[in-house]
Amino acid sequence: MISKYIDRFSTKERVLHWFVTVTFFSLMLSGLGLYSRLFNGYFSLFGGGSNAILVHKIAGVMFFFSSLILFLHNREKVTEFDQDDQEWIRLRGGYLSTDEVHLNVGKFNPGQKMFAIFIGAATAVLGITGIFIWFPESFPRWIVQISLMLHGLMFVGSIMFVVVHVYLATIGNPGTLEAMLWGRVTRSWARHHHPKWYKETTGDNP
């Protein structure tokens, strides 16, 4: 009997994704108080400002390497945009249209690809600027100041994109979270959201 499910992510891929997620949220919570005095209350989650800074440094190193590995692992799938992807971009993924649009989407749609590229680039910028901020005495003042500005911009930008990512991966598209929890999706989910990937993996026409 044909299974109702199709494999989407391996155990390793899921462990890596959730590792990145835990380190990301640790960075976000420990970084909010450092970003603005308005959020100083968040320091109490860590038992004070110096503990929050320690958590931020440890989580920062863990996020940097794990997020970079996640990006490099998906590199080919997220950096190539074919004709179908260009059509998706032209129609804005159908999100702004009330008509039913049929888009030939592969494993990841262009929105997901752009998100993955943004997070990859943000990881590099946050990591490099983080080093300058960590050891301010070792670098010229202007480098540290530019780093503080870029670090803050990328911090806010990443949070905004992750909010959209979490919405689309959960309530926005029911059935998607299962892929990252159990590694598999239903055939009907795959046919509906990623028809080209469905055809590539099963050989069936969606």
Ligand code: HEM
């Ligand atoms: C509670 C938080 C999160 C949830 C519920 C979540 C959920 C998911 C799900 C369900 C997928 C698979 C989508 C699919 O099969 O098409 C996915 C993919 C992905 N997630 Fe997350 N995620 C979370 C946080 C994060 C964070 C913090 C990052 C990075 C900073 C991240 C980066 C990615 C990337 C790069 C992918 C590959 C596909 C893409 O680019 O969208 N996720 N996530």
